[in-house]
Amino acid sequence: MHKPSSDTQLDRSVTLVQLTLFGTGSILGAGIYVLIGKVAGEAGIYTPMAFLLAAAIAAVTAFSYAEVSARYPRSAGEATYVLAAFQRPWLATLVGYAIVLTGIVSSATLANGFVGYSQQLLPLPALPLIVIPVALIGLVAIWGIRQSMVAAAVVTLIEIGGLLLVIAVAKDSLLTLPTQWPNLVPAINQVNSLAIISGCTLAFYAFIGFEDMVNVAEEVVEPRKNLPKAILLAFFMATSLYVIVAVLAVLALPMQQLVASEAPFATLMEIYGYSPTLISLVSLIAIINGALVQVIMASRVLYGLARQGGAPSYLASVNPTTRTPVIATVLVTLIVAVLALLFPLASLAKMTSIIVLAVFVLVNVSLIKIKIDDDKSPESFAVPLFVPFGGALLSAALLLMAIFA
Secondary structure: OOOOEOOOOOOOOEOHHHHHHHHHHHHHOOOHHHHHHHHHHHHHHHHHHHHHHHHHHHHHHHHHHHHHHHHOOOOOHHHHHHHHHHOOHHHHHHHHHHHHHHHHHHHHHHHHHHHHHHHHHOOOOHHHHHHHHHHHHHHHHHHOHHHHHHHHHHHHHHHHHHHHHHHHHOHHHHOOHHHHHHHHOOOOOHHHHHHHHHHHHHHHHHHOOHHHHHHHHHHEOOHHHHHHHHHHHHHHHHHHHHHHHHHHHHHHOOHHHHHHOOOHHHHHHHHOOOOOHHHHHHHHHHHHHHHHHHHHHHHHHHHHHHHOOOOOHHHHOEOOOOOOOHHHHHHHHHHHHHHHHHOOOHHHHHHHHHHHHHHHHHHHHHHHHHHHHOOOOOOOOOOOOHHHHHHHHHHHHHHHHHHHO
């Protein structure tokens, strides 16, 4: 049996297609299956506009991540960027642990969500419905990055297929778009603006996930070229699906029903005479995929922190057989299981979003300083200076709204 070795390198085998699907799955997560109704509760018929505004705001930071990942394609991405900009190891370490925390809490929240969905299909107690899926997720993450990426890619395709199924079932509603379009475009007044902004702050959380991609940088083939491409491809694939599904939802479902439903797509399938079981199963698969992506991400950040001296050195050990950071992955998996079993994580989930927005501000500010200090842009991808300025300001504005809302 091989001993984990700090000399063993991570397996650099992740292709552009695999990374794009990994990122798309991370962004889509399971949120889209329940979030539409919540956003509609704030923005009403203007829900598609709320998603478009959220996409525009998130896109600015996605472009910043695309450049900074081309400059520094390493695990513990955000911590690396902050360290490169400010030369403050304590700040970089703090950012790294913040990212680990978001991954662990997000995964635990998804594990709790798995219980609620699966108990509708299989009446079992919470303990096995948390422990068994989390253990399987940990095993897949340990097994190898190639296997993890293939699993994440397959599940992402299933999840996209579920959304395409919903679109196909309710396609007649989309045919009414030319006549309904004037109703979806708001008149500019204070009431409509506040409704759209309120919906936007919720919808923004649906776009969180592209930042996870930078933390598998050391396992990506030609990362300086492929990371920026994959970030932007995944972001715009997810955005396209969100906007189409948002338009479909407000056209196909009565607004009161859309707002009240905990599973809007299952409700929509029932209205059109189809069983909601299949879409419920897709939701469960999406939850598993979201949790797997978060476990992979958090373990890679711990590995990167340990490499930089910000975490115990044993967390940087890579098993020579699997070429994965086994100890870091086991630790993350155990904490996920404990949190999922012990805590209702609704308030922690909101805190996760606040931490991510704070990190977005720091990453954008880091890129501003890096670009000012070093005017030599990477050959593979670069953005104008106003992009990280815009990303910092927009992320800070949403952060304040999230804190004081």
